[in-house]
Amino acid sequence: MKIMPNIIKSSIIFITLGITLTLAPCCLTLSFAADISISASVDKNVVSLDDQLLLEVNVSGSISNIPNPNIPELPNFTAYSSGRSQNISIVNGQMTSSVAFRYALVPKSTGKFTIPPITLNYEGKTYSTSGIPVEVTGQGKAPAQSPAPQTGTDYAAQAAAGKLFVTATLDKAKAYVNEQITYTFRFYRNIRLLSNPQYQPPNFQGFWTEDSTPKNYYTTVQGRQYLVTEIKTFLFATKPGKYELGNAILKCSIEDFSSNDPFSDEFFRNFFSGGKTQLLQTKPISLTIVPLPEKGRPDNFGGAVGHFNVSAGLDKKAVKANEPVTVSVTVSGKGNIKTVPEPDIGALPGFKKYETASSLTTDKNDSGVSGSKVFKTIIVPLSPGKVNIKPISFSFFDPGSARYRTVAAKPLVLDVSPAAPGSVAPDIRQMQSKSDIKVVNKDIAFIKTPEKPAVYSGYLHEKPWFIAFNVFLCVLYLGFFAFAKWQEKLKGDVAFARRIRASATARRHLKKAKALMNGDPKDYYSAISRAVLEFSADKMNVSAEGLTVPVLNELLSSRGTGAETMTNICEILSECDMVRFAPTSVTEEMKKSIYEKASITLTRLDRELK
Amino acid sequence: MMRKLLFTVPLCLLFFAVRLPAQDAKTLFTLGNSFYENGDYRKAAESYESIISRGVRSADVYFNLANSYYRTNNTGKAVVNYEKAALISPRDPEIRNNLEFLRALVNEPEIPFPENVPLFFNGLVSMNELSVFCSLVLTCLIICASAYLITRNRNLFYAGLILLLAAFLSGTAFALKIQYETAKRAVVISGPAEALNGPGKENTVAFTLPEGRKVRILGQNEQWAAVALPVEGYKGWMEKKNLEEF
Secondary structure, three states: OEOOOHHHHHHHHHHHHHHHHHHHHHHHOOOOOOOEEEEEEEOOOEEEOOOOEEEEEEEEEOOOOOOOOEOOOOOOEEEEEEEEEEEEEEEOOEEEEEEEEEEEEEEOOOEEEEEOOOEEEEOOEEEEOOOEEEEEEOOOOOOOOOOOHHHHHHHHHHHHHOOEEEEEEEOOOEEEOOOEEEEEEEEEEOOOEOOOOEEEOOOOOOEEEEEOOOEEEEEEEOOEEEEEEEEEEEEEEOOOEEEEEOOOEEEEEEOOOOOOOOOOOHHHHHHHOOOEEEEEEOOOEEEEEEOOOOOOOOOOEEEEEEEEEEEEEEOOOEEEOOOOEEEEEEEEEEEOHHHOOOOOOOOOOOEEEEEEEEEEEEEEEOOEEEEEEEEEEEEEEOOOEEEEEOOOEEEEEEOOOOEEEEEEOOOEEEEEEOOOOOOOOOOHHHHOOHHHOOOOOOOOOOOOOOOOOOEEOOOHHHOHHHHHHHHHHHHHHHHHHHHHHHHHHHHHOHHHHHHHHHHHHHHHHHHHHHHOOOOOHHHHHHHHHHHHHHHHHHHHOOOOOOOOHHHHHHHHHHOOOOHHHHHHHHHHHHHHHHHHHOOOOOOHHHHHHHHHHHHHHHHHHHHHOO | OHHHHHHHHHHHHHHHHHHHHHHHHHHHHHHHHHHHHOOOHHHHHHHHHHHHHOOOEEHHHHHHHHHHHHHOOOHHHHHHHHHHHHHHOOOOHHHHHHHHHHHHHOOOOOOOHHHHHHHHHHOOOOHHHHHHHHHHHHHHHHHHHHHHHHHOOHHHHHHHHHHHHHHHHHHHHHHHHHHHHHOOEEEEOOOOEEEEOOOOOOOOEEEEEOOOOEEEEEEEOOOEEEEEEOOOOEEEEEEHHHEEEO
């Protein structure tokens, strides 16, 4: 924890002033007269000799640069300035600023005195306050910020010794479980700090803690003026037993006076020496926590300790059946409000009851923690009629009187009229907002429970049928591709196509001839001759029409046909011509032999022709 | 008559031989589930394990087995079986949820951005789905190309080009998937296990791994496996008895 040093405070004031000065010109045109008022007050009129007075001078007016007031001579007091705070407000173009100047007055002697009027000069005019009577009494009265007795001696010793010291006190040495205990840490100093002090509170294990904002004030210890920073922590024990609160540690950096070099200039020494770090510690404090008494404990006691009140209310006085109503139960008071349990609404026959949501407000001041906790429960009346909800009671333990106490709220009355036709009790899901979803436990998803487990049969790409299928697809395509290419070639190259088809054509003609074997011999021989001629013509890509034996011979020999084949062809063709064009008798044997000769010759020719 | 009988008996035997493990698996699965539901997680795990020992593989069985192991505090075995289930059905939300739950439980770091891209794609499809997809693309491509050869239709040509690209991409995915699935990975099944600076007990300890952490296996001999933690970049040798591959 860091304590705001004076340097920050003054820089804030400086910035505020800067803003004021820049705003001033535009505001001055609007303000017609400098309307200044000055007042002075003290925090108490009676003060003991070892205490101090706080004098506050308030100057307010419609000007921006308020001058410092003149503090008159105070022979019976030592006066210290303890800062100023400025407040500027601009309403409808009219600026008002007020400055509070604070002074700490430490009395030097006893008696009745009057603080003389404090004056302020502004543009030639003088404004002044009235005098304030004060009385300084002897040492009899205990100082307001007196440390607890258990560390009193320690405190005095430290005060005598140092320019800065720390104390820690508890407001009680024995407390009940969950009772408020105030731990007060004070840091006294009368020298300048070089850096923000670092506060490390003791280990408050076993306690609920509530921190309060630090407070600064001046006090006098053994005639010396100290600036005190006070941090209060409110503790609530969770379990009975003996506790020891350890050291609270404060680390701060101060000017180093130990190295007293007579030749060095003080200014430079302060400037360049980083100061020395001082570690301040408080003494450990022991504490006894006693359990709450068993005797007289109410049944509905839930552990609240302090002083509480309970009130209850409904958001509607009259509703239709099946319509939701909110019951708000407020528990307010002093104590550990965070741990206040929910007061029991009790069974509500004829109602549907939903979950309770609670909200909390806490307030921390010097005397401790207070606040209120509101529990909101949604109830839905199911049947019409006038319903009395019995008073909601709340029990707590009052540590002051060491007794249990029970407080009760006023009874609630709800007028339920018959439900709108067709309405049903609302679903909880409709009444709770999405933010009400709370993940309570994260866990693995539950097991799968199908009728039977889905059996996995291994990698598909390792199955022979799958591989075979894909290979088959590829092979199929390759085949198709080759076929298509073949077709393409036949279409584009006539010579090639004729050559390829030559055998098939010849075979067709020979077949035709075979069919004619028993018919007219002229047709038979004509078919044979046609087969031979067309085969040769197709093979060599020439026209079969008008192909004579000499031309054929020449063409065949140029393509390297064997002599025997050529002779055979000549013989076949001339024999065919003989039968076709000359009256010749033809025997069955001749027909057969020419057919066979033609087949053999064509096979040979197919082989020999290139 | 005799001949008919001779023919029927082996057929029946064959039928039962195929039928028996499946029937068994169903019974054991139901038994395991009822053990699990009654909170006897150890017995449930035994039932599921006996299904697997019969050679039946099933994402459901691996998942339920993993749940049983998790409930009996065998985090490592649970992770192994969730991973095995995830390989079969990678998009199953429950498997993913439980794997993620255990990953967080054993403080396994999430794999950072560029390295998690293949992991993301591997989580999209299973090996077999990818196989079927590739085969489908191939079939379409072949039909399209054949039709083009016959009709010489320009649109078929473009469709063929797109299919060719698809075939190339799916083929690449297929190759990467095979690489991913065949990469050796393992889970620490008894931890914290020590990883040494070499194979053999005489070596110094390099680091220790908690149960349930996943490691990559770089190489192995009979007793020792060289492991690596890809995210942290550590490498070491671990005894194989502390690891289980998936």
